Amino acid sequence: MNLKKIFFLLIVISLISITYGLSVEKEGDIPNRATNLSSRQKKDASEAIAQLEYSKIFYNSAGTIANHGSIRIDMQGIFTHFGTRYHNIQAQINGIKGSSTVAHVSVSEESMSTKTSEQKHVVRKVRNALLESLKSGKSYRVKGKA
Structure with missing residues (x-):
């Protein structure tokens, strides 16, 4: 391979990594986690996650952003961590007080x-982070440039 092709490939790889610099990190256990989900609740959670839309992820006020069957997805609020603002997204079982986050x-x-x-x-x-969270019982963080 000649030097021009190698240089071109390096530029393309660099641009791809800049364009899609998002990372997903697994964190600790989900706070207030609901356990022993039924197969119906797991299916409802997957369906609610599939309904999630970009614009609703970044709402500026708390509220329900998707809902399917026994599960709703809420944007719980915004918090700052090391100078970066984050939107707190949680899938929860409808009608349960206390440990309802899935x-x-x-x-x-x-x-x-x-x-x-x-x-x-x-x-x-x-969506993928929420599905992994549903399976693992862990919280996830999505960060970086889109």
Whole structure:
């Protein structure tokens, strides 16, 4: 391979890593986690996660952003961690007080984008993180540039 091709490939690889610099990190146990989910609740959670839309992830006020059957997904609020603002997204069992959270992800505002392709990438990462959280019982963090 000649030097021009190698140089071109290095530039392409660099641009790809800059364009999609999102990372997903596993954190500790989900606070107030509901245990012993039924197969119906797991299916409802997966369906609610599939309904999640980009614009709703970054709402500025707390509230329900998706709902399916026995499960709702709430944007619980915004918090700051080491100078970066995060949106606290939780899937919860409807009608239960106390330990009702089945999946949890914090999404950094630095991952916000005006480009449709990047928004789709962010939604995929958030949905995947919520599904992993549902399976593992751990919280996840999505951060970095979209």
